[in-house]
Amino acid sequence: MQNFTFHNPVKILFGQGQIRALATEIPPAARILLTYGGGSIRSNGVYDQIQQALKGRVLFEFGGIEPNPTLETLNRAVALARAEGIDFLLAVGGGSVLDGTKFIAAAIPFAGDSWQIVASHAPVTQAIPMGTVLTLPATGSEMNGTAVITRGATREKLYFSSPLVMPRFSILDPETTFSLSERQVGNGVADAFTHVVEQYLTYPVNAPLQDRMAEAILLTLIEEGPKTLAQPEDYDARANLMWCATLALNGLIGAGVPQDWTTHAIGHELTALHGIDHGRTLAIVLPAVLQHQRKRKRAKLLQYAERIWGLRAGDEESRIDGAIEKTRAFFESVGVPTRLADYSVSAETIPVVVERLAGRGPVALGEHQDIDAAAVGRILALSL
Amino acid sequence: MQNFTFHNPVKILFGQGQIRALATEIPPAARILLTYGGGSIRSNGVYDQIQQALKGRVLFEFGGIEPNPTLETLNRAVALARAEGIDFLLAVGGGSVLDGTKFIAAAIPFAGDSWQIVASHAPVTQAIPMGTVLTLPATGSEMNGTAVITRGATREKLYFSSPLVMPRFSILDPETTFSLSERQVGNGVADAFTHVVEQYLTYPVNAPLQDRMAEAILLTLIEEGPKTLAQPEDYDARANLMWCATLALNGLIGAGVPQDWTTHAIGHELTALHGIDHGRTLAIVLPAVLQHQRKRKRAKLLQYAERIWGLRAGDEESRIDGAIEKTRAFFESVGVPTRLADYSVSAETIPVVVERLAGRGPVALGEHQDIDAAAVGRILALSL
Numbered sequence: 001m002q003n004f005t006f007h008n009p010v011k012i013l014f015g016q017g018q019i020r021a022l023a024t025e026i027p028p029a030a031r032i033l034l035t036y037g038g039g040s041i042r043s044n045g046v047y048d049q050i051q052q053a054l055k056g057r058v059l060f061e062f063g064g065i066e067p068n069p070t071l072e073t074l075n076r077a078v079a080l081a082r083a084e085g086i087d088f089l090l091a092v093g094g095g096s097v098l099d100g101t102k103f104i105a106a107a108i109p110f111a112g113d114s115w116q117i118v119a120s121h122a123p124v125t126q127a128i129p130m131g132t133v134l135t136l137p138a139t140g141s142e143m144n145g146t147a148v149i150t151r152g153a154t155r156e157k158l159y160f161s162s163p164l165v166m167p168r169f170s171i172l173d174p175e176t177t178f179s180l181s182e183r184q185v186g187n188g189v190a191d192a193f194t195h196v197v198e199q200y201l202t203y204p205v206n207a208p209l210q211d212r213m214a215e216a217i218l219l220t221l222i223e224e225g226p227k228t229l230a231q232p233e234d235y236d237a238r239a240n241l242m243w244c245a246t247l248a249l250n251g252l253i254g255a256g257v258p259q260d261w262t263t264h265a266i267g268h269e270l271t272a273l274h275g276i277d278h279g280r281t282l283a284i285v286l287p288a289v290l291q292h293q294r295k296r297k298r299a300k301l302l303q304y305a306e307r308i309w310g311l312r313a314g315d316e317e318s319r320i321d322g323a324i325e326k327t328r329a330f331f332e333s334v335g336v337p338t339r340l341a342d343y344s345v346s347a348e349t350i351p352v353v354v355e356r357l358a359g360r361g362p363v364a365l366g367e368h369q370d371i372d373a374a375a376v377g378r379i380l381a382l383s384l
Numbered sequence: 385m386q387n388f389t390f391h392n393p394v395k396i397l398f399g400q401g402q403i404r405a406l407a408t409e410i411p412p413a414a415r416i417l418l419t420y421g422g423g424s425i426r427s428n429g430v431y432d433q434i435q436q437a438l439k440g441r442v443l444f445e446f447g448g449i450e451p452n453p454t455l456e457t458l459n460r461a462v463a464l465a466r467a468e469g470i471d472f473l474l475a476v477g478g479g480s481v482l483d484g485t486k487f488i489a490a491a492i493p494f495a496g497d498s499w500q501i502v503a504s505h506a507p508v509t510q511a512i513p514m515g516t517v518l519t520l521p522a523t524g525s526e527m528n529g530t531a532v533i534t535r536g537a538t539r540e541k542l543y544f545s546s547p548l549v550m551p552r553f554s555i556l557d558p559e560t561t562f563s564l565s566e567r568q569v570g571n572g573v574a575d576a577f578t579h580v581v582e583q584y585l586t587y588p589v590n591a592p593l594q595d596r597m598a599e600a601i602l603l604t605l606i607e608e609g610p611k612t613l614a615q616p617e618d619y620d621a622r623a624n625l626m627w628c629a630t631l632a633l634n635g636l637i638g639a640g641v642p643q644d645w646t647t648h649a650i651g652h653e654l655t656a657l658h659g660i661d662h663g664r665t666l667a668i669v670l671p672a673v674l675q676h677q678r679k680r681k682r683a684k685l686l687q688y689a690e691r692i693w694g695l696r697a698g699d700e701e702s703r704i705d706g707a708i709e710k711t712r713a714f715f716e717s718v719g720v721p722t723r724l725a726d727y728s729v730s731a732e733t734i735p736v737v738v739e740r741l742a743g744r745g746p747v748a749l750g751e752h753q754d755i756d757a758a759a760v761g762r763i764l765a766l767s768l
Contacts, residue, residue, distance in 0.1 A: 001623040003399025008392070014640065015387025206620040209604045209627055216596030223592060236590040239385040243593055243640070252636075256398065256627070 001207045004255040010143045011169040014243065016235070018171045019046070022053040022090070025131060025169045030088035031058045033081050035101045037065050037093045044179040046092060046135060060084050065093070068271055068278070069100030070152040071115055078107045078114065081128070089130035091167075094184075095139025095191075095278075098132050099147035102165035105130045117160050118149045124162035131169045135176040137242040138188030138279060140195060140249025142170035150272060157272040172246065174238035182229055185241075186335035187279030189225035192245040193218065193330070194282040198261055199254035201290065201300045202367035207257050214253045215307050217244050222308070225334050258367040262289050265365055266376060269353045276343050283331035283338045288382035290324045292375065296368060340384050350380045385591045388639040394527045395553040398627065400619075402555045403430070406437040406474070409515060409553045414472035415442045417465050419485045421449050421477045428563040430476060430519060444468050449477070452655055452662065453484030454536040455499055462491045462498065465512070473514035475551075478568075479523025479575075479662075482516050483531035486549035489514045501544050502533045508546035516554040520564060521626040522572030522663060524579060524633025526554035534656060541652040556630065558622035566613055569625075570719035571663030573609040576629040577602065577714070578666040582645055583638035585674065585684045586751035591641050598637045599691050601628050606692070609718050642751040646673050649749055650760060653737045660727050667715035667722045672766035674708045676759065680752060724768050734764045 013021050026032060034050065041047040051059075062077040081089070081104060091101035105127040107114035116122040134142045141147065145166040150157045180188075200214035221244050227237040247253070266289075267281030276284070294301060298320070305311040305323035314322070328338045337343065357363050358373045365371035371379075397405050410416060418434065425431040435443075446461040465473070465488060475485035489511040491498035500506040518526045525531065529550040534541045564572075584598035605628050611621040631637070650673075651665030660668070678685060682704070689695040689707035698706070712722045721727065741747050742757045749755035755763075 001399070001620055001627070003402065005395065005397050007395035011389065011391035012639075013389050015385070018387065207624070208607060209600060209624055209631070212600030212603060213597055216593060216600055219596060220593045236385055239640075240591070240593055243385070247593070255396075256623075 001256040002205055006251055006255045008251050010167050012172060013169060014172045016173060016175055018173050019049040019133060020053050021171060022050060026088055031086050032088045032090055033060045033062055033086040034090045034092060035062045035065055035077060035097055037097045039063060041092055046176050065097045065100040067096045068150045068157060069096045070150050072152050074100050074103050077104045081108050087128060089128055091130060092133040094136030095141045098141035101130055102147035103149050105165050106162060115151060118158045121160055124164050127164040129168050132167045133171045136180060136184055136188060137177060137245035138191040140246055142167060143246050143250040155272045157268040172242050174235055174242050177238050178233050182335055185228055187277050188245060189221055189334045190283040190331050190336045191279040192248040193221050194263055194286050195248040197286060198263060199257060199259050201297055201304055202258040202260050204299050205257055210253055210257050217248050218308050220244050222330060229334060260367040262365040262371050269356055273349060274345055280336055283336040284340055284383050287324050287328045287338060288379045291382050292379045294320055347384055350377050353380060385640040386589055390635055390639045392635050394551050396556060397553060398556045400557060400559055402557050403433040403517060404437050405555060406434060410472055415470050416472045416474055417444045417446055417470040419446045419449055419461060419473060419475045419481055421481045423447060425476055430560050449481045449484040451480045452534045452541060453480045454534050456536050458484050458487050461488045465492050471512060473512055475514060476517040478520030479525045482525035485514055486531035487533050489549050490546060499535060502542045505544055508548050511548040513552050516551045518554055518556050519560040520568055520572060521561060521629035522575040524630055526551060527630050527634040539656040541656040556626050558619055558626050561622050562617050566719055569612055571661050572629060573605055573718045574667040574715050574720045575663040576632040577605050578647055578670050579632040581670060582647060583641060583643050585681055585688055586642040586644050588683050589641055594637055594641050601632050602692050604628050606714060613718060644751040646749040646755050653740055657733060658729055664720055667720040668724055668767050671708050671712045671722055672763045675766050676763045678704055731768055734761050737764060
């Protein structure tokens with residue numbers, strides 16, 4: 001096992017009716033800015049529950065945070081928050097709203113060009129406290145300190161991390177997810193599944209507990225994802241999916257083991273260039289990464305083939321082929337196509353993605369930092 | 385899944401050499417009280433590493449915290465801490481030192497008879513901040529807010545819990561555990577294993593992720609425990625054992641599921657009356673609890689039989705018998721005898737234990753609160 005630090009102070013309030021806890025979780029004198037997305041929280045009852053819980057509080061609103069939240073939109077929220085003396089942010093929605101609000105939290109007290117928080121990882125030395133009400137299980141943003149932000153002007157999609165933007169609390173009520181579309185559910189399953197694989201499928205470091213906990217999440221996603229799509233109001237399936245997505249990226253399964261975030265790095269470019277949903281880009285790239293890296297990841301691929309997909313017969317190469325094929329088939333089974341062609345993207349995008357990545361410095365992705373620009377091109381060719 | 389709150393802000397620093405981090409984790413101006421047990425930290429090099437890391441700091445010492453730490457001993461530490469204006473506690477040792485230090489942390493600012501914190505769960509409204517260096521993986525105290533304290537005068541062993549006594553940080557360096565005796569390792573394995581079973585082996589509530597994570601810890605303990613005994617300086621085995629014991633009782637696997645702490649409740653009486661090591665009392669009581677509750681726990685016992693012990697053949701009763709027998713055999717395999725007779729305790733203790741438990745109020749243990757005083761007697765009879 002590798003050395004690690006694990007520190008996750010986010011308070012999780014999980015289950016039916018937990019939105020009521022906002023009344024006690026947010027300091028009474030706070031000047032609150034409620035941030036949200038396209039307005040689905042008004043139609044699914046979440047907005048009303050929040051208003052009820054926060055009756056009599058000083059409450060401002062900022063709606064319209066888009067999927068892949070942009071600097072341009074978020075800067076407007078920062079201006080509003082500064083003008084109104086906001087001292088608590090309440091993000092209500094999915095990963096985009098939560099990520100965007102983390103940026104707002106860091107940008108409000110930031111002196112200078114706030115894009116530098118993301119573009120050059122300018123140190124975040126303070127942030128406005130925030131809480132969240134999660135309505136879309138997928139990104140894990142509700143229990144970590146990372147956010148992915150897009151600058152619309154240049155189509156750059158980049159991340160920043162700081163413990164200061166970890167939510168003080170996150171409320172996870174599975175009932176708020178009943179009204180999600182099949183597409184949102186499928187994307188969320190693909191996102192969470194990929195998060196786990198990126199922390200699990202590298203090389204063995206004798207960390208059997210982390211391995212088994214990662215496998216626990218994968219097996220549960222495989223079981224509960226299709227169940228959720230078949231029965232959208234199955235509370236337990238929703239709850240299990242939600243808790244899986246949170247634990248997939250709260251630092252626990254990645255503690256003490258190598259990680260490989262290649263799929264996310266390439267996926268972000270596909271979203272930035274082609275507007276493909278984040279979860280879908282991962283389903284496109286991950287099978288290709290596993291295929292391209294099959295020698296480097298051999299031992300773990302065989303473990304994954306056996307423990308997740310039950311592949312024990314046949315020679316090792318065919319088991320690895322089988323595991324990659326099963327992964328692809330799983331994504332397709334939750335309604336997420338896995339080929340660039342399915343999104344009308346052709347091979348012409350390959351040199352563009354490679355050039356964009358290379359333009360930000362030497363490309364050295366993967367658990368061995370040996371996936372260079374040329375390898376990114378080959379991976380994309382495998383995902384056509 | 386049941387509703388839950390999960391909030392664990394303990395910072396874990398895990399791995400070789402992490403004791404050095406004390407220099408940055410403890411505030412520079414702190415007046416520190418170092419608490420420890422019988423002095424093994426002087427022979428195994430831990431004491432020197434701590435002195436090195438805290439060179440130049442204001443550092444007091446309080447040694448001699450015994451296994452099953454007593455109110456009488458801890459009150460002396462409280463007096464010292466008050467006299468010296470201590471504002472940070474550093475507990476170095478196993479669960480007893482950590483639990484004792486949690487009590488000291490709460491008792492220093494407590495007005496009145498500090499035993500009431502434990503005996504009548506008097507509210508803890510403030511506590512001195514503390515950190516830990518764990519040297520014995522077993523109790524999970526390093527990542528939770530619970531402590532078990534004994535009053536020597538009356539042989540009462542009781543617990544209290546408060547988020548205020550959660551350590552600010554815990555340092556887990558597996559190398560500090562190389563010098564543990566086989567008995568300490570075996571006891572620790574039995575303790576951690578039982579913690580998991582007490583949160584897992586109740587009745588199904590459709591929480592497959594919690595189930596699989598609990599199973600992940602059990603399987604890893606079964607694998608790494610004997611490995612550690614065979615090769616005391618196998619770093620990875622030590623590390624895996626240590627991380628298992630921490631995650632066994634940090635609130636994660638118990639979030640959203642029923643729990644059954646019967647084994648601990650009865651075990652504490654056996655320690656208080658007969659001085660049997662804590663881990664050993666659990667190995668005595670747990671198989672008897674499973675046997676006595678086999679109807680109530682039927683579905684989970686069958687799952688445990690299959691997933692942990694690979695028992696898939698035969699009728700259901702024989703698989704349950706097999707799982708209980710395998711549990712007993714596992715404890716014995718790590719050097720922990722599982723019968724009261726092995727500790728020269730006879731049936732005469734049964735009415736004494738029953739009376740002591742009943743003397744504190746109605747006995748209603750287990751996930752259904754239906755284990756009454758008579759049932760405790762029957763459970764003990766099964767463990768003779």
